Amino acid sequence: xxxxxxxxxxxxxxxxxxxxxxxxxxxxxxxxxxxxxxxxxxxxxxxxxxxxxxxxxxxxxxxxxxxxxxxxxxxxxxxxxxxxxxxxxxxxxxxxxxxxxxxxxxxxxxxxxxxxxxxxxxxxxxxxxxxxxxxxxxxxxxxxxxxxxxxxxxxxxxxxxxxxxxxxxxxxxxxxxxxxxxxxxxxxxxxxxxxxxxxxxxxxxxxxxxxxxxxxxxxxxxxxxxxxxxx
Numbered sequence: 001x002x003x004x005x006x007x008x009x010x011x012x013x014x015x016x017x018x019x020x021x022x023x024x025x026x027x028x029x030x031x032x033x034x035x036x037x038x039x040x041x042x043x044x045x046x047x048x049x050x051x052x053x054x055x056x057x058x059x060x061x062x063x064x065x066x067x068x069x070x071x072x073x074x075x076x077x078x079x080x081x082x083x084x085x086x087x088x089x090x091x092x093x094x095x096x097x098x099x100x101x102x103x104x105x106x107x108x109x110x111x112x113x114x115x116x117x118x119x120x121x122x123x124x125x126x127x128x129x130x131x132x133x134x135x136x137x138x139x140x141x142x143x144x145x146x147x148x149x150x151x152x153x154x155x156x157x158x159x160x161x162x163x164x165x166x167x168x169x170x171x172x173x174x175x176x177x178x179x180x181x182x183x184x185x186x187x188x189x190x191x192x193x194x195x196x197x198x199x200x201x202x203x204x205x206x207x208x209x210x211x212x213x214x215x216x217x218x219x220x221x222x223x224x225x226x227x228x229x230x231x
Contacts, residue, residue: 001028001184004073006066008080008091010034014121017158018151018169019079022117025177031069035090039066042093049100051211063097071108074184075115076143078134082122087133095137102140103200106215109227111142115180115187120150127151142197142227144187147176189228197226 003023007016023030033039041059048056057063070076080087100106116138120130127150138146149172155161161169189197204216216222 001026001075001181002073003028003030003075003077004069005030005032005077005079006091006094007032007034008078008088010037011081013081014153014155014158014161015079015081015119018121018149018173019077019119021170022119022149022173022177023077025174026075026180028075031073033066033069035088035094039063039094039097040090041097043096043099049097050105051209053211054100054106057097059097066094067098071110073114075117075180076138077117077119078138079119080130080134082120082126082130085126085129087120087130092133095134098137098141102137103142103197104140105209105212107140107142107227109219112144112189112193112226112228113187114143114145115183116143116146117176117180118146118148121153122150123154123156124152139193140196142189142193144189144193144228145183147179149173149176194226194228197221 003026005019005023007019039062041062044058046058054060078091080091083089086092101108118131118134118138120127122130131148131150135146135148151169153161153165201216201221204213205222207213207216219225219227221227
């Protein structure tokens with residue numbers, strides 16, 4: 001199993017440790033990125049990726065290795081501690097650069113056969129809204145199955161987490177790992193993803209953005225072809 005991890009901060013705190021506890025139970029081949037160390041750019045709003053081609057993004061050189069890892073992976077893990085009830089700014093800045101990969105534009109076929117995990121921690125609250133920041137992108141990329149794990153650790157470091165809570169975290173990560181392994185290579189999108197794709201399929205037949213229209217027609221998606229079906 002190939003695993004791509006994007007850490008929402010350079011800091012190896014509670015979220016990082018819980019992520020790696022899960023990964024250790026999967027025994028996969030890991031490619032890992034830290035933000036902002038491995039990507040520290042803000043989207044400029046130039047729209048080149050939407051209107052023309054993703055290769056024209058001014059930050060493409062830095063972005064490409066991360067995109068390649070996401071496309072090669074069987075499992076994508078996005079993790080972020082809660083910053084003011086949301087994901088870190090650097091996580092949001094990275095995800096902004098993948099807007100062209102949403103189903104409304106030019107989704108990647110490989111995404112519809114992947115699993116993903118979103119992990120978030122906070123001393124108190126905010127995990128739900130933090131995870132939504134990341135889960136939204138995974139859904140609109142077309143990722144077939146996404147698991148979420150948010151936990152209030154009641155501490156500012158992993159060492160400060162109580163043993164009782166660490167045992168609960170261990171059980172939860174084991175449960176998620178077992179589900180991932182069971183579905184690896186066999187996962188398919190659910191009804192919500194298929195329904196949204198169908199709406200986009202109708203819109204892209206005569207869409208406003210020629211780059212998107214050409215892409216969908218080339219894939220055969222304006223017809224009967226679907227990215228989650230074997231050709």
